[in-house]
Amino acid sequence: MKRAEIVSFRDVIKSGRFSKYTPSLLIAKELGLKYLIVEENNITGPAVGTTILVDKITKILKIENMLDLCCGTGALTKIAIENGVKKIFVLDKNLKAVKENLKPLQKFIEFIEGDIFRFKTTEFFDLVVLDPPRYLIEKIVERFDFSTINTNLFVMWHGSFSEEGWNSYVRDKLRNFFDKVYSFSVYGEELSVCSGTHTGKKMLERLMKKW
Numbered sequence: 001m002k003r004a005e006i007v008s009f010r011d012v013i014k015s016g017r018f019s020k021y022t023p024s025l026l027i028a029k030e031l032g033l034k035y036l037i038v039e040e041n042n043i044t045g046p047a048v049g050t051t052i053l054v055d056k057i058t059k060i061l062k063i064e065n066m067l068d069l070c071c072g073t074g075a076l077t078k079i080a081i082e083n084g085v086k087k088i089f090v091l092d093k094n095l096k097a098v099k100e101n102l103k104p105l106q107k108f109i110e111f112i113e114g115d116i117f118r119f120k121t122t123e124f125f126d127l128v129v130l131d132p133p134r135y136l137i138e139k140i141v142e143r144f145d146f147s148t149i150n151t152n153l154f155v156m157w158h159g160s161f162s163e164e165g166w167n168s169y170v171r172d173k174l175r176n177f178f179d180k181v182y183s184f185s186v187y188g189e190e191l192s193v194c195s196g197t198h199t200g201k202k203m204l205e206r207l208m209k210k211w
Helices: 009-015 023-031 048-060 075-082 096-101 103-108 134-143 164-174 198-210
Strands: 005-008 035-039 065-069 087-092 109-113 125-130 151-160 180-186 189-195
Touching: 005 009, 009 023, 009 035, 023 035, 023 048, 023 075, 035 096, 048 075, 048 125, 048 151, 048 180, 048 189, 048 198, 065 075, 075 087, 075 096, 075 103, 096 103, 103 109, 134 151, 134 164, 151 164, 151 198, 164 180, 164 189, 180 198, 189 198
Parallel strands: 065 087, 065 125, 087 109, 125 151
Antiparallel strands: 005 035, 151 189, 180 189
């Protein structure tokens, strides 16, 4: 696997490697992100479905704090801050892109540089978001200990809606850790929103009514 590159938005556009209508570029442009992550000739995240879901969740529900796992460029964190979330923890192996992109917003952010498989926290979150690179998703489903995440709502992207068997498998895994697992299909992408707390279940009910 080729190493991920941190590339400026301007250089990506100038290179002509990607259409300017590539969803990740459109999202980056809308959010004013200066740096992107390019890996194996693909722009890494955020997924369109996750972007829309996080935007709606943080607009509809009162989210005080959030954990952004595999945060990448920080796009989801920026959306959450713009929607009023006051404290966000971000985790990634390489924080260069997110630190550059969100420099003016650093008072709202705690940066954690590390491996998701070694990450442990006692912090409780209103919302945890996991929007991993596609190549990492199978490993996360098999190896990540979801019981270590203390949250009212857990959002996870896990692939295309056409991967029915895979999506069913992922949700069965998530049900080992959460009482409620709701499925969302957004622009052809499949996500799960989960909860194991009384407050989280109420939040899920409100989200479904407003969706």
